[in-house]
Amino acid sequence: MRKKILELAYQKGLYAQGTPDSWDEEALFQFGQHLIDMCLDAVEQMDTLKGATNYDKDLIDGAKDHCVQAIERKFK
Numbered sequence: 001m002r003k004k005i006l007e008l009a010y011q012k013g014l015y016a017q018g019t020p021d022s023w024d025e026e027a028l029f030q031f032g033q034h035l036i037d038m039c040l041d042a043v044e045q046m047d048t049l050k051g052a053t054n055y056d057k058d059l060i061d062g063a064k065d066h067c068v069q070a071i072e073r074k075f076k
Helices: 002-011 025-044 054-074
Strands: none
Touching (some): 025 054
């Protein structure tokens, strides 16, 4: 995940000529990790009480799990 976060930082211009633009690389990684963790937490904390039946709830829980896995795979 660290490599992906730092790669995205480079792509978005947070690095100049291969070195961080007045950013500490560890701080940059920690910030990126925190954002990813917040996104994962938002998905995991999603309200599943909207399902009218147990089947609906199972579908919603399955979708949540797939979302979490997709986010985790994206940043590996």
